Amino acid sequence: MRRLTRRGGWIAALLALSGCSPAALLNSASRLGGDPARLAAGGEAFGPDARHKLDVWVPRGAGAPLPPKPLPVVIFFYGGGWVMGNRGEYGFAGRAFAAQDFVAIVPDYRLVPGTRFPGFIEDGALAVKWARDNAGRFGGDPKKISLSGHSAGAYIAAMLALDRHYLADIGVDPKIVRAAAVLSGPYDFYPFTEQRGRDALGTWPRPLETQPISFARADAPPLLLIHGGADTVARPYNSQRLAERLATAGAPVTLRIYPGKSHVDTVKSLSPLFRRTTPTLADSVTFMEANSR
Numbered sequence: 001m002r003r004l005t006r007r008g009g010w011i012a013a014l015l016a017l018s019g020c021s022p023a024a025l026l027n028s029a030s031r032l033g034g035d036p037a038r039l040a041a042g043g044e045a046f047g048p049d050a051r052h053k054l055d056v057w058v059p060r061g062a063g064a065p066l067p068p069k070p071l072p073v074v075i076f077f078y079g080g081g082w083v084m085g086n087r088g089e090y091g092f093a094g095r096a097f098a099a100q101d102f103v104a105i106v107p108d109y110r111l112v113p114g115t116r117f118p119g120f121i122e123d124g125a126l127a128v129k130w131a132r133d134n135a136g137r138f139g140g141d142p143k144k145i146s147l148s149g150h151s152a153g154a155y156i157a158a159m160l161a162l163d164r165h166y167l168a169d170i171g172v173d174p175k176i177v178r179a180a181a182v183l184s185g186p187y188d189f190y191p192f193t194e195q196r197g198r199d200a201l202g203t204w205p206r207p208l209e210t211q212p213i214s215f216a217r218a219d220a221p222p223l224l225l226i227h228g229g230a231d232t233v234a235r236p237y238n239s240q241r242l243a244e245r246l247a248t249a250g251a252p253v254t255l256r257i258y259p260g261k262s263h264v265d266t267v268k269s270l271s272p273l274f275r276r277t278t279p280t281l282a283d284s285v286t287f288m289e290a291n292s293r
Helices: 002-017 022-033 087-098 119-138 152-162 195-201 237-249 272-277 280-290
Strands: 037-045 053-059 071-077 103-107 140-150 177-183 223-228 253-258
Touching: 022 087, 037 087, 037 119, 053 087, 053 119, 071 087, 071 119, 071 152, 071 280, 087 103, 087 140, 087 280, 103 119, 119 140, 119 152, 140 152, 140 280, 152 177, 177 280, 223 237, 223 280, 237 253, 253 280
Parallel strands: 071 103, 071 140, 140 177, 177 223, 223 253
Antiparallel strands: 037 053, 053 103
16 A cells, blocks of 8 residues: 555546546546455436436455345445536445445435435435345345435435434335444535525525534434544534534534544545545444444
């Protein structure tokens, strides 16, 4: 890994010259980095919209026959301010978790302006339902589903974990979510001071219903809130306030603030070339494994 890290600057520069987006760059670096995982299914439909597609990543050795013991499942929602992103650029997240013996699912979801709140959360709920019904085909345990995500994706994961009606409305027991490990998300950001927030959530007539912190409750699934201390996009107080509210309610919550780290550092370190920059992967995996037993 040390030799690979020293090469990282050259590789990143070459990829940048090719015109890759930051996420695509991390994804390409992940292929070069060699996380032992493989794409078991690409473009699986989980709903009626063209954006309702997902990819499934499994450990490289997984296949037929299925592993003797079903693996825990994690669904990772990418960020992008609810206006951009696609699962193909976030294979690095799927590989990272699959290499740690998870069945990792990376779904797309509808974006603004094609949808507004709560459309993207409802899409996330459909992805959870798909995982419940199909994870077993890939060696996953549908009784051990965790959620993860970065930025706007962390918001989706937190809303699914905390506001029970999204899953209940489509016939899924909210208790199916065993844990959530979320990165650099906005959880307490009303009133909306930025245009993206207004575009995505500002038309909802009851704005407090758009805030994850509004749904902190004693029986919430265990949450791991990871944030960079130098995040100027979704500032650390989002995780700090949600952690305080959950703890006051008596819910299990763990807060990790990484000093000096930015908004992208937490997700960037899921890619092998940058893995040493934060303990995001190790902290997330340890937390989800502990709550999937």
